[in-house]
Amino acid sequence: KAGVTQTPRYLIKTRGQQVTLSCSPISGHRSVSWYQQTPGQGLQFLFEYFSETQRNKGNFPGRFSGRQFSNSRSEMNVSTLELGDSALYLCASSLNRADEQYFGPGTRLTVT
């Protein structure tokens, strides 16, 4: 069974631009969660999607948004990028909401 895939793996953007990251969960998994990981703040929860609905949202500004499609694939978008948005963005999928999560390799975003 293929694992969680994230594209792109690396991304360099300029302040003020926007970016879209993609996540394909393990086949059959319905829950997708996104996390931001930085050296200073550690692993921070962004949002969770289940059956195309956002179920939980972390404490991030409205510039961070996401969605989930009917095939469970998910995208997150960050608008008006700031230097502080430079981070590793991790996507994780699980069969159901309280099950163990399987993580993708992450997308490393660098904002210059």
Next chain:
Amino acid sequence: AQSVTQLDSQVPVFEEAPVELRCNYSSSVSVYLFWYVQYPNQGLQLLLKYLSGSTLVKGINGFEAEFNKSQTSFHLRKPSVHISDTAEYFCAVSPGNSGNTPLVFGKGTRLSVIA
């Protein structure tokens, strides 16, 4: 609300020595507990999980953890570490089968194995 506290942010240990990474959680309901490992420039990988049953859980790479309900702890142990165990380790909790919230992660413990 649940929370997870990993008591040590960094743990240095010599190769072939034993190690314990500590994790305490708070929750008002029964929980599922997990340990994940993250190697440099990679995503998180599940090491082991406790859902129910035996309180001693064995995972991959020789790691094990013990669920202690009275002390609300889920410490990770390995009797003899290798250089390749150098990584960051995350403890996580979920509310079992009531399932209205996602996993809550601790801040991580960086394990450094010294040759």
